[in-house]
Amino acid sequence: MAVSLYSKAGVSKAAGALKTCGSACWADELIEIAKTGSHRAGDEIMKAENRCSRENIYRAAEAMDNANSEMADPNQTTNLLSKNKLVEQGRKCFNLRSKSECMTSKKALALLKAYESRNVTFIAPDGSWPIVWERARGVRVWDADGRAYLDLTAAFGVAAAGHANPRVVAAARRQAGRLLHAMGDVHPHALKAMLAGELSRLTYGRWHRRHPDCCRAGKVIFCNSGFESVEAALKTAMLATGKPGVIVFEGAYHGLGYGALNATHRTFFRGPFCSQLAGFGHFVQFPLQAGQLDAVANAIRVLFGRHGIGAILVEPVQVRGGVRVPATGFLRLLRRLADEHKAVLILDEIYTGFGRTGAWFACEHENVVPDIICLGKALTGGFPLSASVGRADLMDAAWPASSGEAIHTSTFLGHPVGCAMALAQIEEIRARNLPARSAQLGKELLAALSELRASRLRLEARGCGLLAGVELRRHDGAPAASETMSIIVQMLRRGFVLLPEGEHANVISFTPPLIISGRQLMAAVNALQSVLRDVEMAG
């Protein structure tokens, strides 16, 4: 019977899920069954319909599904009769549409083509890209046609604790039913205060223990998208120093709002809007090798001498720039230069924060404390909430106390559902020690990616924690952009979601949920090696 495929780990996870939903009694029973062998567990779950709510059963089925995703092939688990029955019951309970009621991918894409601005979604005429996401859980995504995929992107790094993490979803549900919207900068809600305190503890509170000279608390400006938190940091630096210039780096990506765009490097994004940009960003080389650090230091000193520079803004690893890891010592150098010139050091950790690089924040690898840190993406696990967290003394010096009208605010500032999710997400990352897991699995991933071979392409693997990239070049050194996209499309066909990064889109990036297993990572790397072979044969 299909249920015998459920592993002991799967059953324990299902039991855990039931416990969190308050069905401790039945969960304990299930654990006992799991201890003796997993054969009966599936039957027991079926019987449990009489004892537990459908929501609990749905969660149990999903948890088992996630546990079973230890199996390398993402489609292997989808035929399990009993699991599908359970999920169908859960669907009914949540009013989720069953497969036959869902809009097909084809229909959804046709609607987008007709009614969404055509610059947003690339739709390949041959139907090979994109897929239409219908639901996601853990490291898995299902498309509108019912196909399962292993997500190696965490959807731009957001789903660090897994898609629809039960703790995060429960927090969102609770909060949505209680208070769906509050009054940003006027009448606050308690969760915003709690999250501000948590972010202060997680950053300056922790950093102060290692650096007693550093401020012991941070103060927060909540925003919606990542780029807005960068803009809040830039405004803070302007208010604190009175100097408009900002040192930024080639290859940088800080978002596409009219403020952040001054600091985003790629001509593709800036070009059409250059005439409307203030142009306060001064670009300097992003040093990849130790030998480049002196030249970078000199260039920065020259800029400090020539312009009124109030801030240095940098990503500890350029992710959208092509997973570019700078030379060791770079952040320490920037800290020194900022101190020398009384400038504000802003670290954009929107992608690298919350364990992605194998530490809570990437600056911790170099023991550097920034003056402001920008956070977003994984902060909530799936809600548009971001934050600019600055040294409390700097923030108080920069921003006057509110007189009833805030200089910087927005309608949805500190959204209650986003705050509830962020608190749950941080708790989940902490409880599962995901930064350490990211460090360990990242080493294995990088070692495996470094073994990839393609006779017609030059490959270079690099990364830090569960943030890795493989750059593809032809033998003459030209970026292998079309090959990269073709490989990513073929990986999608095999059930693996990946993204291209870099100015030439010739870097395959890996930013999976930090809960991914080693086996799943290796299954993806093996598939990539096989696709690389196919591409070569086709070429």
Ligand SMILES: Cc1ncc(COP(=O)(O)O)c(C=O)c1O
């Ligand atoms: C480092 C970094 N900063 C800022 C942003 C912009 O964030 P958002 O797209 O949420 O505005 C991104 C987005 O990828 C990013 O990677």
